[in-house]
Amino acid sequence: MFGRDELLATIDSRLVAGGGVALHGPAGIGKTALLEAAASAAAARGELVVWLRPVRSERLVPYAGIADLVAQLPPAAREALPPAQRAALRQGLAPRAGAAALVRRLVLPQLLAHSARLRPVLLVLDDCQWLDAESAELIAFAMRRRPGPRVRVIAAQRHPDPAGRRRAVRLCPAPAVEIEVPPLAADALTALLEARGLPCRAASRMHEISAGNPFLALALGAALPSGPAWRPLPLPEPAREQLRDRLAPLPAETRRTLLMAALAAEPTVAVLLRAGREDAVRDLRLAAAAGAVAVDGDQIRFTPPLLATVIAEDASAGDRTEAHTALAAGAVDEVEALRHRALRSSVPDAAVARSLAAAAQRCAARGAGRTAAELFLLAADRCPHTCTAHRLDWLVAAARSGLSAGSAALAGRAAEAVLAADAPAGHRVHARLVLIDLAGQGLAEMGEMVAAALAEAGDDPALSAPVRLRVTWASLLAGDPDRAGDEAARTALAARRAGDPATEAMALSVLAQIQRLCGDPGWSDTLTEALVLPATPAPDWLHYGPLYVAARFAMMDDRLDEARAALLSLLNVAGRDRVGEARVCVLRSLSEVATRAGRCREALNYAHQAVRAAQRAGLSPGPTCYTAAIAELAGGSLAAAAGFAGRGVRASEQEGDTLYRRRNLHALGQAELRAGRTREGVAALRRLRDLEAGSGGGDPMIVRWHGDLAGGLAALGEHAEAAAILAAARTAAGRLGDNPGLVGYLDRAAAVVLSESGHADSAVRLSASAAQHFEQLQQPIEQAHALLVQGSAERRRRRYAAARLAIGAALAIFLAADAKPWAEQTERALAGASAAGTTPVDLGLTSTELRIAALVRDGASNREIAVRLYLSVKTVEATLTRIYRKLGVRSRTQLSSRMATVVSEVTKSA
Numbered sequence: 001m002f003g004r005d006e007l008l009a010t011i012d013s014r015l016v017a018g019g020g021v022a023l024h025g026p027a028g029i030g031k032t033a034l035l036e037a038a039a040s041a042a043a044a045r046g047e048l049v050v051w052l053r054p055v056r057s058e059r060l061v062p063y064a065g066i067a068d069l070v071a072q073l074p075p076a077a078r079e080a081l082p083p084a085q086r087a088a089l090r091q092g093l094a095p096r097a098g099a100a101a102l103v104r105r106l107v108l109p110q111l112l113a114h115s116a117r118l119r120p121v122l123l124v125l126d127d128c129q130w131l132d133a134e135s136a137e138l139i140a141f142a143m144r145r146r147p148g149p150r151v152r153v154i155a156a157q158r159h160p161d162p163a164g165r166r167r168a169v170r171l172c173p174a175p176a177v178e179i180e181v182p183p184l185a186a187d188a189l190t191a192l193l194e195a196r197g198l199p200c201r202a203a204s205r206m207h208e209i210s211a212g213n214p215f216l217a218l219a220l221g222a223a224l225p226s227g228p229a230w231r232p233l234p235l236p237e238p239a240r241e242q243l244r245d246r247l248a249p250l251p252a253e254t255r256r257t258l259l260m261a262a263l264a265a266e267p268t269v270a271v272l273l274r275a276g277r278e279d280a281v282r283d284l285r286l287a288a289a290a291g292a293v294a295v296d297g298d299q300i301r302f303t304p305p306l307l308a309t310v311i312a313e314d315a316s317a318g319d320r321t322e323a324h325t326a327l328a329a330g331a332v333d334e335v336e337a338l339r340h341r342a343l344r345s346s347v348p349d350a351a352v353a354r355s356l357a358a359a360a361q362r363c364a365a366r367g368a369g370r371t372a373a374e375l376f377l378l379a380a381d382r383c384p385h386t387c388t389a390h391r392l393d394w395l396v397a398a399a400r401s402g403l404s405a406g407s408a409a410l411a412g413r414a415a416e417a418v419l420a421a422d423a424p425a426g427h428r429v430h431a432r433l434v435l436i437d438l439a440g441q442g443l444a445e446m447g448e449m450v451a452a453a454l455a456e457a458g459d460d461p462a463l464s465a466p467v468r469l470r471v472t473w474a475s476l477l478a479g480d481p482d483r484a485g486d487e488a489a490r491t492a493l494a495a496r497r498a499g500d501p502a503t504e505a506m507a508l509s510v511l512a513q514i515q516r517l518c519g520d521p522g523w524s525d526t527l528t529e530a531l532v533l534p535a536t537p538a539p540d541w542l543h544y545g546p547l548y549v550a551a552r553f554a555m556m557d558d559r560l561d562e563a564r565a566a567l568l569s570l571l572n573v574a575g576r577d578r579v580g581e582a583r584v585c586v587l588r589s590l591s592e593v594a595t596r597a598g599r600c601r602e603a604l605n606y607a608h609q610a611v612r613a614a615q616r617a618g619l620s621p622g623p624t625c626y627t628a629a630i631a632e633l634a635g636g637s638l639a640a641a642a643g644f645a646g647r648g649v650r651a652s653e654q655e656g657d658t659l660y661r662r663r664n665l666h667a668l669g670q671a672e673l674r675a676g677r678t679r680e681g682v683a684a685l686r687r688l689r690d691l692e693a694g695s696g697g698g699d700p701m702i703v704r705w706h707g708d709l710a711g712g713l714a715a716l717g718e719h720a721e722a723a724a725i726l727a728a729a730r731t732a733a734g735r736l737g738d739n740p741g742l743v744g745y746l747d748r749a750a751a752v753v754l755s756e757s758g759h760a761d762s763a764v765r766l767s768a769s770a771a772q773h774f775e776q777l778q779q780p781i782e783q784a785h786a787l788l789v790q791g792s793a794e795r796r797r798r799r800y801a802a803a804r805l806a807i808g809a810a811l812a813i814f815l816a817a818d819a820k821p822w823a824e825q826t827e828r829a830l831a832g833a834s835a836a837g838t839t840p841v842d843l844g845l846t847s848t849e850l851r852i853a854a855l856v857r858d859g860a861s862n863r864e865i866a867v868r869l870y871l872s873v874k875t876v877e878a879t880l881t882r883i884y885r886k887l888g889v890r891s892r893t894q895l896s897s898r899m900a901t902v903v904s905e906v907t908k909s910a
Helices: 005-016 033-045 066-069 076-078 083-090 100-103 107-118 133-144 186-195 201-211 215-222 237-247 250-265 269-274 282-287 308-313 317-331 334-343 350-365 369-381 385-404 408-420 425-438 444-455 462-476 481-500 501-517 523-531 539-544 546-557 560-574 581-596 600-617 623-634 638-654 660-673 678-695 706-715 717-732 739-756 760-776 780-796 800-816 820-836 845-856 864-868 875-886 894-900 902-909
Strands: 017-025 047-053 123-125 152-159 174-182 295-297 299-302
Touching: 005 017, 005 033, 005 152, 005 174, 005 481, 005 501, 033 739, 047 100, 066 107, 076 083, 076 107, 076 623, 076 780, 083 100, 083 107, 100 133, 100 385, 107 123, 107 133, 107 152, 186 201, 186 215, 186 600, 186 902, 201 600, 201 623, 215 237, 215 739, 215 875, 237 308, 250 269, 250 282, 250 299, 250 308, 250 902, 269 282, 269 317, 269 444, 269 820, 282 295, 295 408, 299 539, 299 560, 317 334, 317 717, 317 845, 334 350, 334 369, 350 369, 350 385, 369 408, 369 481, 369 894, 385 425, 385 501, 408 462, 408 539, 425 444, 425 462, 425 845, 444 462, 444 623, 462 481, 462 660, 462 820, 481 501, 501 523, 501 546, 523 546, 539 560, 539 581, 546 560, 546 623, 560 581, 560 760, 581 600, 581 623, 623 638, 623 660, 623 820, 638 660, 660 678, 678 706, 706 739, 706 780, 717 739, 760 780, 780 800, 845 875, 864 875, 875 894
Parallel strands: 017 152, 017 174, 047 123, 123 152
Antiparallel strands: 295 299
């Protein structure tokens, strides 16, 4: 199952211990899948699995559920019943004259007891809300009789009814645990959808729309139309019906309150109260109990967001008009009041349209791009035929505002409306540019749109220059730097003729990137020329401008403080409330800078912010997957890094993006190598090498794969090929001038190859030199990595004290940087060096077990150990149990005494 391993382990451990598990959650969240997995595990253990799957139509059929249950129990158990119970069973357990209630109630407990003597029994009860009341009462009675540890129950129920009744718990024997089944995490849901054949970008987009509900996501994916990714997803009827089911138990007044919340631009409790919903707090409490909304302070969020769409679309026109009137009267902001007044009627009105357009312009000026796009679109919708020219202007403005705000659906709808009208060439070109930009990294698929835009632009340089800029980006992403460079130069000239310094600066910026990618030293002069132009790109274009490119180059050249300062300034320009591509790019770059600077928590935070923002904006996942993979490699987990990188490779392949395909292959190769899957890592890095050779890549500082591939090849015994790769990298580096970071990187890589080749003395010298380079550059993770290589080389020449010293120093640096996966790898290396050297006693403990034992000896609690070692408390408890068993001790005091001599040395080294 995708994303449910930890939850399944919890359920399984609870059931094995005896008692029951009650699962709650909305329809489609995956309760049935969990039941099936638990049942399969029980069946594999040889248990008798008894299923009850009631449906809605059986709620009013007395004893339907109990009849199904009894029919699945062994005949021997029925034959072993006392005569009175056998008679009651033959009568179907229904009340009859002369049949005592207690006799009937004892039938199921006795049946279960007899069945459990043969083998353990697991009752699996799905959709308990549809179980008939009579059967529920008999099962609950049997569970209150404590049937013993060999009878277990796992029951699932949708969200409790508005009164809060939880039937599933009553159907479980004690001890019973309640578990709320959470939504699938974005990574797990994306993997599930990709496994069903959805492209990565579409799968990534589904998480927010479905709020992590697997059924909704799969239903939406099955109905996904072909065409641009920004187009609204059709809501299939099964999904619509499932969402309506959440509302069915709610009172009519509560549903009216939810309609008002669904129509509000930003629903809050205060908005509802001002609009006249006096019982809003009560109504929201009932809706939250039914799983329809989540209330966080004053904010109201529909779960999933699609529920608001269903509520609004199912309401009558009269109800919507009434709700908009109330919201307009209660609005605090004049723009919001104007919006609701306009939404009361669809009749064109020139005055209303002009008012909406004026409000939209004010919103755009203050950076509220999404609101501006919505109001411009609304103005166009309310515009009469007498104002066609204004309507086209407003549609273009809506498209641009929606694009800058990351509102792909609004931007795409407005742009297509322009193309559907009899619009002038300028309007059509601007609309096509928006649609091209909505393609993200998938520019390779926009050839027809680009050709049409160039034809409509004609000889007008003001129109053709922005189009040719997109051709430049497309060529670069497709791995054709020669054409990209030619197009960038043509774009700069056209922009200069048109008096458009912003486009000229962006063209020169991308030309500088191409030159650097190809190893042309002229990139510095080109970037300087772009920086001196009197141009300030709009906030949504700053990631294509020279300031951003200069910050990226500073990062590549290991000028990390300079890069960070520039990026933080750009983040402020991009706007903290925006979710467009510019903000995502700046967040990504900040994450990569933090990774190199050894601030792993900060790197993970920025990377995950970028992933979430890209998903909300419907952007291509390839770039953010790469950044997340790099951050996870440094401070998260190797498994998560491999997951992000693999998804990034697939997304980039699907969109024809060779640039980020190469980068994701590098991250994937690193993850595989460090996880011990050397052949898989080498295969990924060889794919990267071949791609770069075909696209003219020449700067080893941009994607630093050479040392990783060389190290992997050396580990496989391919020493000659490894040396050749490093020699080629040094030759390319020589054309770029002196760079301490590049020298350190290549020296460390050479040390790995030399160590694997049996030249440990040279490896020690080179790795020590690399560590000094990285220390001067203030790159602690790279420094510690070099020390780890040095320690490995020292161990190869049997200098175990020196090995422990180098590896211990690396571990201290990794721990200080919160570099969790590196710290775990280094602990294993330290334990190996200690075991091979001077550890006097072999206790049979792993390195992690040794560290936990040492911390226990020092008086640390389980929670303190968990924090120190980046483990869960449960993992610490389980590890301590293994330590006790291995050492033959029964308490923490005995453990401390037993470890006094051996662990102290390992602890001092660590």
